[in-house]
Amino acid sequence: xxxxxxxxxxxxxxxxxxxxxxxxxxxxxxxxxxxxxxxxxxxxxxxxxxxxxxxxxxxxxxxxxxxxxxxxxxxxxxxxxxxxxxxxxxxxxxxxxxxxxxxxxxxxxxxxxxxxxxxxxxxxxxxxxxxxxxxxxxxxxxxxxxxxxxxxxxxxxxxxxxxxxxxxxxxxxxxxxxxxxxxxxxxxxxxxxxxxxxxxxxxxxxxxxxxxxxxxxxxxxxxxxxxxxxxxxxxxxxxxxxxxxxxxxxxxxxxxxxxxxxxxxxxxxxxxxxxxxxxxxxxxxxxxxxxxxxxxx
Numbered sequence: 001x002x003x004x005x006x007x008x009x010x011x012x013x014x015x016x017x018x019x020x021x022x023x024x025x026x027x028x029x030x031x032x033x034x035x036x037x038x039x040x041x042x043x044x045x046x047x048x049x050x051x052x053x054x055x056x057x058x059x060x061x062x063x064x065x066x067x068x069x070x071x072x073x074x075x076x077x078x079x080x081x082x083x084x085x086x087x088x089x090x091x092x093x094x095x096x097x098x099x100x101x102x103x104x105x106x107x108x109x110x111x112x113x114x115x116x117x118x119x120x121x122x123x124x125x126x127x128x129x130x131x132x133x134x135x136x137x138x139x140x141x142x143x144x145x146x147x148x149x150x151x152x153x154x155x156x157x158x159x160x161x162x163x164x165x166x167x168x169x170x171x172x173x174x175x176x177x178x179x180x181x182x183x184x185x186x187x188x189x190x191x192x193x194x195x196x197x198x199x200x201x202x203x204x205x206x207x208x209x210x211x212x213x214x215x216x217x218x219x220x221x222x223x224x225x226x227x228x229x230x231x232x233x234x235x236x237x238x239x240x241x242x243x244x245x246x247x248x249x250x251x252x253x254x255x256x257x258x259x260x261x262x263x264x265x266x267x268x269x270x271x272x273x274x275x276x277x278x279x280x281x282x283x284x285x286x287x288x289x290x291x292x293x294x295x296x297x
């Protein structure tokens with residue numbers, strides 16, 4: 001257990017204060033014990049994965065942040081893979097499955113997420129490959145999972161349990177934690193998998209920021225069917241708008257980037273600017289899809 005650990009370096013946004021307490025859970029048993037102990041003691045807790053879809057408060061987190069580092073990976077017969085919740089989908093899981101000629105995970109190349117985070121948000125990507133242009137979702141490759149319930153029970157559940165939707169799984173509401181996931185992948189020639197990876201990365205790189213240059217969390221607002229939140233923000237003339245060290249990204253208006261030293265307060269200002277401007281000028285209400293960790297005004 002560590003004290004006063006900065007959280008900004010542990011997120012893709014590179015923003016946020018420190019956690020009072022910080023603990024790395026490397027096994028399901030350690031994660032279950034850490035979470036149950038925090039609950040018994042009445043200490044607020046937050047389980048952190050890749051830090052890819054969250055904005056951490058400038059004030060940090062008053063409690064214990066538990067980093068999920070469950071990283072076991074097992075390849076089973078018939079294209080089945082058992083993957084710990086703390087494994088990075090990219091590059092670790094994608095590299096390992098592609099090297100074995102197993103397809104399915106390769107669609108999500110370039111998207112920062114852990115396996116547990118992929119379940120949380122039903123990870124998805126609009127694959128541009130010819131004759132296949134469609135949104136590919138995580139639930140298509142998943143058979144089931146091991147979860148830890150809020151009552152401390154470890155359970156095996158099927159994919160149906162999660163009631164997946166767009167940017168949604170039932171664990172948003174239940175408070176369950178994913179320990180590991182069972183995947184069913186398709187044997188596919190390695191050269192074919194790598195071709196799709198190149199196409200997907202090319203498509204993504206033209207539209208999304210390079211995280212090394214522009215730290216961000218991806219889309220800020222939920223999709224508005226048939227219109228697109230980014231398109232609405234762009235039509236209101238806000239693309240490229242800067243506040244402090246935060247910018248509504250000049251290539252994709254539904255992304256806010258950290259230009260270097262941005263604060264959570266500056267990001268919140270841009271979020272509110274986009275939301276209020278779009279509502280006033282178009283009548284549409286934007287809803288955030290990212291998580292907010294810690295204390296916010």
